[in-house]
Amino acid sequence: MSTTKQGNTPQMIANNLTPAYPTHPGEILKDEIEYRGISQRKLAEQMGLTYSVLNEILNARRPMTEKTALLFEAALGIDAEPLMRLQLKYNMQTTRKDETFMERLAQVRKIAAAL
Helix, strand or coil: CCCEECCEEEEEEECCCCCCCCCCCCHHHHHHHHHHCCCCHHHHHHHHCHHHHHHHHHCCCCCCCHHHHHHHHHCCCCCHHHCCCCCCHHHHHHHHCCCHHHHHHHHHHHHHHHH
């Protein structure tokens, strides 16, 4: 990723932008399910999930796993791998916004640089 630094905030260079808010794969799937007119309860039943688990994924309160991505692929015909890449990007962007973890990471970098 090409960035320039101003203070502690990386500034993005054109065509290499990070969205202000990460997109959870459940948000995309929720829109798709609504567009297709599919009931969440019916889809959950078809996938062998509880309604609450499916709803938590669709509302970004639960992560997409490899198994759930494959279940969505089977049920909706949406490739699992792009869903998992989206989940990874979501996880990474969310983690980078965790100030406590980023402070810890900075400390590890300082120690590693001294080795």
